[in-house]
Amino acid sequence: MFQTNDFKKIKNIYLTNLRNKNTSRSDFRQNADLISRIIAQETLTIIETETITIQTPIETTIGLQIKPKIMLIPILRSGMSMLEPFLYYFKNASIGVIGLKRDEKTAIAHLYYQNIPKINKSEIVIILDPMIATGGTGLATLKILMQLGATEENIIFASIINSTEGINAIKAEFPKITILQAGIDNKLNNNKFIVPGLGDFGDRYYGTE
Ligand code: URA
Numbered sequence: 001m002f003q004t005n006d007f008k009k010i011k012n013i014y015l016t017n018l019r020n021k022n023t024s025r026s027d028f029r030q031n032a033d034l035i036s037r038i039i040a041q042e043t044l045t046i047i048e049t050e051t052i053t054i055q056t057p058i059e060t061t062i063g064l065q066i067k068p069k070i071m072l073i074p075i076l077r078s079g080m081s082m083l084e085p086f087l088y089y090f091k092n093a094s095i096g097v098i099g100l101k102r103d104e105k106t107a108i109a110h111l112y113y114q115n116i117p118k119i120n121k122s123e124i125v126i127i128l129d130p131m132i133a134t135g136g137t138g139l140a141t142l143k144i145l146m147q148l149g150a151t152e153e154n155i156i157f158a159s160i161i162n163s164t165e166g167i168n169a170i171k172a173e174f175p176k177i178t179i180l181q182a183g184i185d186n187k188l189n190n191n192k193f194i195v196p197g198l199g200d201f202g203d204r205y206y207g208t209e
Contacts, residue, residue, distance in 0.1 A: 007038050011182040014038070018160070019198045028204050029081070032130070032160070035182050036085035039158050042180055044089055046156070047124055066090075068124045068154070075100055075129040075141055076113060078202040082128035082158065090126075098144065100137045107192035109137040111144075119149045124156065130201045132162040132179070134192050135169030142174050152176040160201075161185060163194045 014035040017023050023031070050067040053060060070090045074083045076099040087093065099113030119125060125145055132138050138157060145155060155177040157170070162181045165188055170179065187195035203209040 007042060011035055011038055015161070015182045019196060021199065025204065025207055032081050032201075032205060033085055035160055036082040036130075036158075037088065039082075039160070039180055039182065040086045040089040043086075043126060043156055043158055046178065068122055069094070069120060071096055071117065071119060071123055071125045073098060073116065073125060073127045073141065073145070075127065075137060078130050078205065079128040081201075081205050082130060082160075086126065086128060086158070093126075096125075098141055100140055102137060102192075104191070107134050107136060109140045111140065114144065116144075116148060119145070121149060121151050122154065123150070124154050125150045126156045126158055128158055130160040131194060131197070132157070132159050132166035132170065132181075133188055133194050134163075135166035138166065138170050139173060142170070142177065146174075156180060161194055161197060163188050 014031045017027060017031040018035065048067045049064045051062050052065050054063050070093040072083060072086050072090065072093045073096045074080050076097060094117045096116030097113065100109040100111055102109050127141055129137065142155065146152065152174055153176045157177055157179045159179065159181045161183045162179065164184060164186050167179060167184065185194045185197055189195050
């Protein structure tokens with residue numbers, strides 16, 4: 001008899017394809033999309049729901065719907081790859097955009113664009129960024145969101161591969177946020193890339209290698 005499991009194994013299959021340097025651009029994009037959809041489904045499982053009464057063609061029954069308002073925050077540019085997969089599950093979400101570029105030498109994030117709708121305290125804010133390396137970009141984003149009125153407990157950081165160092169840096173300042181990912185690697189190299197990682201996500205996804 002087969003038994004259903006959690007998403008660990010399926011995330012690992014897609015992650016392996018993303019890590020593999022021989023994966024073509026089109027397959028990289030497809031696996032990024034598939035893994036983001038799984039992470040979006042995981043996100044759905046932790047968001048509060050409420051019961052509603054609906055009418056089927058036969059009779060009245062009780063169902064479930066997502067309770068809070070949702071805002072998606074893709075961090076340019078790699079975070080854009082996760083937007084469409086998340087919108088698939090959160091069709092009504094508002095979208096705020098943050099542009100942060102990591103300086104190649106210092107790995108420090110510089111803000112170059114910000115356009116975020118008004119945030120309500122009870123709103124669930126989902127940050128989309130496939131990789132947390134040093135945590136610099138994530139921390140800069142979180143500080144902006146807190147200034148704009150987001151509630152720490154209501155922030156979910158949806159990513160694909162993170163480093164232990166980056167997660168620890170973020171958790172040290174924002175212990176109440178939730179971080180979701182498909183894999184965690186322990187090392188960063190001298191250029192602050194995740195090891196073994198998958199290389200430069202944006203370059204591989206957008207074809208700028
Ligand atoms: N961003 C990437 O694209 N890759 C890394 O390894 C770290 C940050």
